[in-house]
Amino acid sequence: MTAKTLARGRRRMKELAGKTAFVTGAASGIGLGIATAFAQAGAKVMLCDIDEAALSAALEQLRLTNADVDGVKADVSLKAELAAAAQATTDRYGKVHILVNNAGVGGGGWTDASWNWTLGVNLMATIWGIEIFWRLIDQHGEGGHIVSTASIAGLIAGSNYPYDVSKYGVVALSEGLRRDLAPRGIGVSVLCPGFIRTQIMTSRRNLPQRFEGAVPAAPTSGPIAERINMVRERVSGGIDPLYVGELVREGVEKDWPYIFTDLEFEPMIEARFAAIKQGFDNIRGRNPKR
Numbered sequence: 001m002t003a004k005t006l007a008r009g010r011r012r013m014k015e016l017a018g019k020t021a022f023v024t025g026a027a028s029g030i031g032l033g034i035a036t037a038f039a040q041a042g043a044k045v046m047l048c049d050i051d052e053a054a055l056s057a058a059l060e061q062l063r064l065t066n067a068d069v070d071g072v073k074a075d076v077s078l079k080a081e082l083a084a085a086a087q088a089t090t091d092r093y094g095k096v097h098i099l100v101n102n103a104g105v106g107g108g109g110w111t112d113a114s115w116n117w118t119l120g121v122n123l124m125a126t127i128w129g130i131e132i133f134w135r136l137i138d139q140h141g142e143g144g145h146i147v148s149t150a151s152i153a154g155l156i157a158g159s160n161y162p163y164d165v166s167k168y169g170v171v172a173l174s175e176g177l178r179r180d181l182a183p184r185g186i187g188v189s190v191l192c193p194g195f196i197r198t199q200i201m202t203s204r205r206n207l208p209q210r211f212e213g214a215v216p217a218a219p220t221s222g223p224i225a226e227r228i229n230m231v232r233e234r235v236s237g238g239i240d241p242l243y244v245g246e247l248v249r250e251g252v253e254k255d256w257p258y259i260f261t262d263l264e265f266e267p268m269i270e271a272r273f274a275a276i277k278q279g280f281d282n283i284r285g286r287n288p289k290r
Ligand SMILES: NC(=O)c1ccc[n+]([C@@H]2O[C@H](COP(=O)([O-])OP(=O)(O)OC[C@H]3O[C@@H](n4cnc5c(N)ncnc54)[C@H](O)[C@@H]3O)[C@@H](O)[C@H]2O)c1
Pocket: 024, 025, 026, 027, 028, 029, 030, 031, 048, 049, 050, 051, 054, 074, 075, 076, 077, 102, 103, 104, 105, 106, 121, 122, 149, 150, 151, 152, 192, 193, 194, 195, 196, 197, 198, 199, 200, 201, 202, 203, 206, 235, 238
């Protein structure tokens, strides 16, 4: 993206220092890693989370380093709460330059409530975050960036259907939006982490009250339990979330379309591409009937 292709009067954001970022799911894990890395780079950061106690603790820690941070409680799967959090951000800091749609949950099986919870936090909140914040970023003309946390599961699907569907959605939205917002000086990146050492395996701690009793507990034996235990082990020995935060900072500064954390799943993604290519090969040389 060069300055030449920008719409008139538009600038690209070159560095984070002095800019304002809004980060969802910022009280723990990857979101806290991103908020920390951004604050260390001199950005003002509004941390948003559903978990008030964790949010206060995170703010207290960050303020020890003289970071310019503040917090706002919101269940991002409720559009009105996300809109109120955006208002709180502009009230506190004026302009917003960076949106990080990061809040996410692991999900909990195949029921309507599980689908609604998972799609609500992982996908609808990302859709609404973009809808609410892109205008706020666009209106000052100083450029900005939108990062959304998908997952490697946004590029290769497994058996956690609601989660994988939500993450494919985040990748699709980011890819389309990147093309459309580039001329306005707004970069778009999608973060696709592998296994990161966070609290993701205890997502139910933040299950909104309206879903209580409707999202079944994870099985304790059988193939699904085995898969969950394997993932739990990989997450507990996973990559440091602050390392991920620093990668995101670099990805924003260099306007990377995809931000990966490691190479573990590259062969599986290549295998998916090969399977897609095979699909084309199956019909190569035919003349579709019209
Ligand atoms: N940890 C991994 O291995 C991994 C891998 C790939 C993708 N991800 C993604 O990273 C993102 C961050 O998750 P994490 O691993 O840091 O987990 P985490 O549980 O440590 O952090 C998630 C944060 O989101 C908050 N949150 C949950 N529901 C919310 C809601 N309705 N409204 C506002 N905030 C809410 C939680 O309170 C928590 O602070 C998620 O989108 C997750 O899907 C994680």
